Amino acid sequence: MSLYQLQKFLYDLNRDTRVQEEYRDDLNGLLSRYDLTDEEHAAIAQGNVGLIYVLGANGQLLMHYAAFLGLPWPEYIQAMRNGVATYGPVRAGVYAMRTRMDEKVAGV
Amino acid sequence: MSLVFAGVCSHAPGITGRAAMAPPELREPLYAAFRGMREKLLAARPDALVIVAAEHFANFFMNNMPSFAIGMADAYEGPIEDPDWLRIARTQVPGNAGLSRALIQEVMQTVDVAFAEEWSFDHGIMVPLHFLTPKYDLPVIPVNINCQGPPLTPLHRAWAFGEALRRAADKVPARIALVGTGGISHWPATPDSGKINEAWDRALLERWARNDKAGLLSYTDEETYRDAGQGGFEIRTFISVAAAARGAGQIEHYSPIPIFAVGCTVATMQIAP
Numbered sequence: 005m006s007l008y009q010l011q012k013f014l015y016d017l018n019r020d021t022r023v024q025e026e027y028r029d030d031l032n033g034l035l036s037r038y039d040l041t042d043e044e045h046a047a048i049a050q051g052n053v054g055l056i057y058v059l060g061a062n063g064q065l066l067m068h069y070a071a072f073l074g075l076p077w078p079e080y081i082q083a084m085r086n087g088v089a090t091y092g093p094v095r096a097g098v099y100a101m102r103t104r105m106d107e108k109v110a111g112v
Numbered sequence: 113m114s115l116v117f118a119g120v121c122s123h124a125p126g127i128t129g130r131a132a133m134a135p136p137e138l139r140e141p142l143y144a145a146f147r148g149m150r151e152k153l154l155a156a157r158p159d160a161l162v163i164v165a166a167e168h169f170a171n172f173f174m175n176n177m178p179s180f181a182i183g184m185a186d187a188y189e190g191p192i193e194d195p196d197w198l199r200i201a202r203t204q205v206p207g208n209a210g211l212s213r214a215l216i217q218e219v220m221q222t223v224d225v226a227f228a229e230e231w232s233f234d235h236g237i238m239v240p241l242h243f244l245t246p247k248y249d250l251p252v253i254p255v256n257i258n259c260q261g262p263p264l265t266p267l268h269r270a271w272a273f274g275e276a277l278r279r280a281a282d283k284v285p286a287r288i289a290l291v292g293t294g295g296i297s298h299w300p301a302t303p304d305s306g307k308i309n310e311a312w313d314r315a316l317l318e319r320w321a322r323n324d325k326a327g328l329l330s331y332t333d334e335e336t337y338r339d340a341g342q343g344g345f346e347i348r349t350f351i352s353v354a355a356a357a358r359g360a361g362q363i364e365h366y367s368p369i370p371i372f373a374v375g376c377t378v379a380t381m382q383i384a385p
Binding site: 008011012015018019062063064065066067068071072077081084085088098099100101102103108109110111112 | 126130133168169170171173174175192193194197232260261262299300301302303304305306307337341342370371373
């Protein structure tokens with residue numbers, strides 16, 4: 005259920021400019037409306053794309069969040085690899101990493 | 113009147129958003145194929161473009177996820193993404209609520225479909241429109257098949273939905289163009305982004321071009337996930353178009369472009385009786 009809440013937060017943030025403003029002005033207040041684990045809360049508070057990826061957030065949701073954070077494409081891809089290196093394999097969902105850590109199939 | 117045009121194409125956000133990172137010798141033939149598809153689309157003189165997409169949580173979330181949805185508004189907006197990221201300016205796209213309503217009513221006779229009087233376009237619709245109707249001067253009717261949040265729409269229902277769309281298109285007075293958008297094999301939004309199973313793609317496209325119903329419906333989600341990634345689930349849009357058009361397909365362009373994260377595809381299909 006908690007992963008659902010994490011993804012719901014990303015869904016709301018990605019598509020609602022008012023939520024985006026709240027993210028910048030009062031992140032803790034915004035996050036209080038979602039039933040998140042401490043780990044999920046910290047991942048968002050830190051903008052930790054790698055950990056959010058490992059937690060199992062749907063990649064389409066996470067991709068837009070990374071863009072919202074201003075991560076250039078190569079850094080976004082690397083952040084997910086770093087997440088797997090640090091926290092282990094993706095724990096849920098269908099966006100698991102299949103390639104080797106040093107395998108850059110698109111050159112980034 | 114009738115269905116007057118049918119085709120499929122890729123919609124990956126990198127096609128526009130990461131254009132500068134792609135080798136021109138790969139990018140430009142794809143763009144040329146899109147222009148060719150646009151010319152064929154316009155030559156069919158459509159009154160509206162029904163675009164069967166695989167949206168990615170722009171409108172529908174897992175609190176209420178329809179297997180099928182059709183937009184029913186006079187205008188839509190997009191993209192929801194940062195325009196600088198997608199490199200497509202935010203704009204309003206014309207719709208046709210009355211035509212949508214007529215199509216939905218007929219589709220509903222055989223397939224339960226949700227309707228939506230609000231709909232924000234994401235890259236799944238905006239990238240194809242960027243190439244096919246760059247002036248946004250053709251009314252668009254957005255359609256979504258759940259290819260994203262499991263449990264997914266079964267393939268045989270995607271076929272039935274395509275049949276229903278055809279019946280509906282043939283029943284309304286307007287000339288309808290139909291475009292399905294999706295990737296074939298791809299692993300988008302993962303560290304594997306850029307991985308493409310070309311052999312799997314070409315086999316799928318051969319089945320699509322033959323309008324091979326049995327072949328198209330034989331994939332299981334487990335096989336697709338293993339061989340074509342979670343992005344492969346979007347073959348549902350191709351399947352619906354084949355069911356609607358009933359004819360033989362013409363692969364206008366296929367080229368794996370890793371930085372675009374997909375085997376870039378542009379194809380048209382004959383409209384058979």
